[in-house]
Amino acid sequence: MALLLLLVTLTTCAATPQNLESKMFTFPEATNTAHTKLLTTKQDLSAVTVCLRSFTDLRRGHPIFSLATSLASNDFLIFKLDESDLFDLWARDKNAKFALQDYKLNTWNAICSTWDATSGIIQLWVNGKPSSRKFVSFGSNITEPMSIVLGQEQDSYGGGFDINQSFIGMISDVHMWDYTMSSCEIQNYSDELSFSLGNVLNWNALDFQITGRVLIEDKQTC
Template identity: 55%
Template sequence: MKFFMLLGMLVFCNASPQDLTGKMFTFPQQTNTARVKLRTTQNTFEAVTVCLRSFTDLTRNHGLFSMSIPSDANAFLIFKPEAARQIRLWRGSTSHVNFDGKEYNLNTWQDVCSTWDSKTGLGQLWLDGRPTSRKFLKSEMIKGTPMILIGQEQDSHGGGFDAAQSFVGMMTDVHMWNYVLSSCEIQRYMNDLNFSPGNVLNWRALDFETVGKVVLEDNQKGCA
C-alpha cells in the first residue's frame, strides 16, 4: 500500500508545472519524433500572443511553434520558410501571411513574438524588438482542445510530423497569452526585463512533456 502511495506521489510531482528559469530545450538532431508537448487547460482563444527565444543554424523550412485543434492542424503556427528574410504566420490551414525583410540570423539567439486578434483578424510579428506591418489573417476565434508543440510542425492534430520541417537547435523562454500583448510588454520581454508571464503558457511554471531526443539543460544565453 505504501508503495502505491509513493508511486502516486511521484507521478503527481512529475506532472506538476516546473520553473524553467535559466533552462533551455535542446533539439540536437533532425527527427520526426523529438518534440515538447506544452499543456494548457485553455480551449478558447479570442486572441493570441506567443513569445520565444530560438537558436539554430537551419536554412531549410522549420516550425518554431505549432498549435493545432481537432478541426485545424494549423490553428496557430509560427513557421520559418527556406527564404532567408521571411517568417510565416498561420491562423488556420487556409489563412497565412508572410512577413518579409526580417533578418533571421543563424547561430545566434533570436527573440520572436507573434500576435493575432480575432476582433480584427490582424496578425503581427516581432523579431529582436522590431515589429512588422500588421496583416489580415482570419477573424474567427480558436475553439477546441489544443495540442501545442515545439520541435515539430503538425500536419494533423498531434501528428503528421515531417523530419524535414523539424526544429534543430535550442529554445527557451516560451510564453503564451490569450490576449494581444502591448508593444511595451513585448519590448520588456525581448529586453529580458520584468514582464507579465504568459497566462496560457508560462516558462516559470510550465506543464510539459518531452518526447524523443530532447535535452533540458542550463541556458547558454550568456553571462550578465
C-alpha cells in the first residue's frame, strides 16, 4: 500500500479540492490534537444527509462525524457509544440513541444519517440497514458557519477535543448533502453502486485541512 502523505504536528491545507477516490484518512493514535477539518461554503442547511465508511477496532465511545457551529457544538454529530450496537445521533444539540446489530469491528462499515429540520426526524443506516425514525429537533436550520471535523468530537466550535473520545482507524468516502437522501440512494452508496455525489462535501472534490498525525493512504481493499 503506497503511503501518499504524512503530516506530523503541522497544519496543512489542500491547495485545491482533491479527488480522494480510492483513498482514506488514517488516524493511527489516540490524541487530543490530530484531526481533519472538512471545508464547505454552505451555511444554511434545512436538511442533512451524511455518508461515510469507517474502519476501527475501538470498543470505547468515539466520533464518526462532528459538525459544530458557534451556537451548538453538536449541531450534527454521529457518535459510536461504548456498547457494541449503540449509536448516539445529534442535531441542533438534541440527541437520540439507536441500536443497530450490523456494525462490526475491523471491517469497513458504511454509515449514513439523515435529519430534516421541518419534521425533526433523524435516522441512521449501517451497511444499508435502516434504524427506526426518531424525533430530535425541528423548526430551525443549521445557519451558522460550520466546523466539520473527522477524528475528534467537538465540545466547542473547532475545538474542545478529548483524547479519550478520539477516533483511531480509517475513514473514507465522505459525502454530505443538503437534503435527505432516499433509502434507495443510501442503499446504492452502501453497496458501492452509482449514487449522487455530495453537494456539501464531495469525496471526489474535497477541500480539507489536516492537523497532526493523519495519513492519506490508498484504501485497503482486496
